[in-house]
Amino acid sequence: GAVVSQHPSRVICKSGTSVKIECRSLDFQATTMFWYRQFPKQSLMLMATSNEGSKATYEQGVEKDKFLINHASLTLSTLTVTSAHPEDSSFYICSATKNTEAFFGQGTRLTVV
Amino acid sequence: DQQVKQNSPSLSVQEGRISILNCDYTNSMFDYFLWYKKYPAEGPTFLISISSIKDKNEDGRFTVFLNKSAKHLSLHIVPSQPGDSAVYFCAASRTDSWGKLQFGAGTQVVVTP
Numbered sequence: 001g002a003v004v005s006q007h008p009s010r011v012i013c014k015s016g017t018s019v020k021i022e023c024r025s026l027d028f029q030a031t032t033m034f035w036y037r038q039f040p041k042q043s044l045m046l047m048a049t050s051n052e053g054s055k056a057t058y059e060q061g062v063e064k065d066k067f068l069i070n071h072a073s074l075t076l077s078t079l080t081v082t083s084a085h086p087e088d089s090s091f092y093i094c095s096a097t098k099n100t101e102a103f104f105g106q107g108t109r110l111t112v113v
Numbered sequence: 114d115q116q117v118k119q120n121s122p123s124l125s126v127q128e129g130r131i132s133i134l135n136c137d138y139t140n141s142m143f144d145y146f147l148w149y150k151k152y153p154a155e156g157p158t159f160l161i162s163i164s165s166i167k168d169k170n171e172d173g174r175f176t177v178f179l180n181k182s183a184k185h186l187s188l189h190i191v192p193s194q195p196g197d198s199a200v201y202f203c204a205a206s207r208t209d210s211w212g213k214l215q216f217g218a219g220t221q222v223v224v225t226p
Binding site: 004006009010032034036042043044045046049091093095096097100101102103104105106107109 | 149158159213215219
């Protein structure tokens with residue numbers, strides 16, 4: 001099946017710094033990618049839709065100025081967590097669709113200390 | 114507002130027997146449903162999906178049943194194997210916003226020898 005690769009798999013950063021997470025579709029082009037967040041023992045929650053060449057659309061309650069999304073090419077979307085705080089510590093996952101399937105990256109465990 | 118619900122947080126089943134996972138949804142606009150398997154600190158792995166125009170889809174050991182009138186779907190795994198032990202997520206989407214998935218809370222499946 002199609003492969004979506006996410007990097008890094010885990011990152012620890014200091015409070016107040018910014019962290020960038022990359023999501024790549026390795027063998028197909030994705031005009032749209034999606035970013036999710038999963039807190040411990042909870043479900044995956046959609047944060048935003050990343051659109052190639054245009055602005056991302058954010059779900060209600062997600063701060064667009066805090067979670068910057070850039071989708072500069074058909075195979076790469078990035079999520080930057082700006083001025084990270086401990087409450088931003090979570091598991092972030094991206095996905096991309098190909099035909100009738102939605103493929104997910106491996107996820108990024110972000111820990112803000 | 115949780116639009117996709119998995120009311121059983123856990124399920125224990127003996128190897129070789131059938132695992133039945135249930136999922137309910139509230140939004141009648143959902144017309145595509147997916148099941149994913151997930152291990153901790155990894156992205157979800159696609160298992161099987163079903164369109165609202167069908168009531169059953171089968172792929173190997175996995176069968177998904179959809180009851181639109183009841184807004185209910187289920188995943189049957191038979192026979193269950195120890196490697197099936199994981200968290201299973203039900204997800205729903207709308208064709209007009211394909212890729213934006215609403216996930217249930219997940220069901221932890223443990224297959225015992």
